Amino acid sequence: MSSSKHSKVIIIGSGPAAHTAAVYLSRAELQPVLYEGMLANGIAAGGQLTTTTDVENYPGFPGGIGGSELMDAMRTQSERFGTKIISETIEKVDLTSRPFKLWPEYEEEPVTASAVIIATGASARRLGLKGEDKYWQNGISACAVCDGAVPIFRKKPLVVIGGGDSAAEEAMFLAKYGSEVTVLVRKGALRASKTMAKRLLAHPKCKVRFNTVATEVTGEEKANGLMTGLKIKNVETGEEEHMEANGLFYAVGHDPATAMFKGVIDMDSENYILTKPGTSYTNIEGVFAAGDVQDKRYRQAITSAGSGCIAALEAEKYLAEQESEEVTDGPEGDNQASKPVNGDGPEYRSNPLL
Template structure:
């Protein structure tokens, strides 16, 4: 199957790119993935319960509901959605080639422009009790979930020792009664300024050489976590109403096999102020190229950019084809 535009990814970035591309009559095809990276179609947004900071929803909306609305809007304008995962691509020549999961020995799908919006997956420890209390007191995004009623004026714990952990713990002090940072070593990995800011905050207690080894609750929500001393192995319970992972994200770029330039942590690099990657005709949007903001609204904005960049690129291709006397 050949398409003018193929979008890989189904979060706010992918669907916004699809909406803009479809309204420009580019007839986009969007591969939403089937549990790609262990996450349902819609990406990290589907792991968030209440979304209160996406414009246009003054009463808030759940992550899954917002994902459903984005999907409905994409299909309304003519986007063709494939509930399959792309596992291999060839970007060495045009048209670009993409292979579906379990179909790598078959003819690939092809496209003139490719938008990569596969996001980044939050790292989790998968401790005992996590499956039961995920989204019921456990999260990987303090900015997304920290203001939820479940966490207000309650003690919370953040796991991590880098800048993200210190930043998220400091952010949570706006809402929590107290915030603990569980650091597996006896020093922060964070920069000096971030570490000092967290360590000196009156509402933050740093738990050095500490592993969180179990999430406990009342069957409905998280109420405690089990702490294990990294040096002695001693265990104790800590009463908290929320646990936040701040141990990093993994950009979902393995299927690209290194064909696009990335930074040292694997995030796709784009030309400043654009969605353009180092391969002409390939564009990146959302968290797969954004390790700083990682918000649904910023992802949506970059999806718009990618669609507009792709549209302009296709116009350039058509003009070049006409000049050379051939047809695109």
């Protein structure tokens, strides 16, 4: 295999976790290669932040910054320090032997790496409502913590769709800003824990409408017009109505981009990659995970960036240890025959907070 196709470390992803890892690794002179994908998971390079207009909670930008602008700046910083960025999607991997093999979208032969950082992210589930695309980020959001405090939602009626703990948490968070928050639950009961359900139902600014679904988002009929209302339907009686609403927040889950790692990388029941708590270690030595692909609780740009830093530092340590072993054991370079991966990597388990 051509040595020109081998890298010390390959990063798969294009969000804050991926670019933070790239900056740290390139500054450590490890010449990382980052595959940012070409509309991977249906999202432009840069991840979910590219679907966000204003980011007001990322440190260092007191006046806020556009999501795409923030990701462009991160990409520029990665390149400045020497990261090689390739706009192709990794479609297949073989992590069962070393060096690790990865197949880019338009390549017949794989590229190889001594270490891999998985930062493929997750995407918010959408409901496909009529008007959803038109008012996405102009009233519709999948992250209350990210967007709930922006001016268009302040002292306005807001709606949350979902019946679990996340929906309850988001509704109570949004109650700090909105005039009232209505939670739409398709079934006749909340899936949230008893404690969370009790808190939600007792909250003076929150009300729950059971057996109710949204059918259409309505709003201003102009370019970049804002959402102003929501059509809803009672699934038992069939009764329909139109309610005033200036914000709609989805709390129906996210889907981590982990399909190509199934059966090799250990995951939880929702297909999030399991890492050793407080680290980026997966069950395979030399393979690290960072960002939303392994974080189903916080899902913030800043926490993703932090986990990307962790992954880079741990990958750097791993590569240094590998080089040290090669010097001690003799000239067994990565260009020799593939060596089987030791499955007994660092002990890991699901984060107990999740």
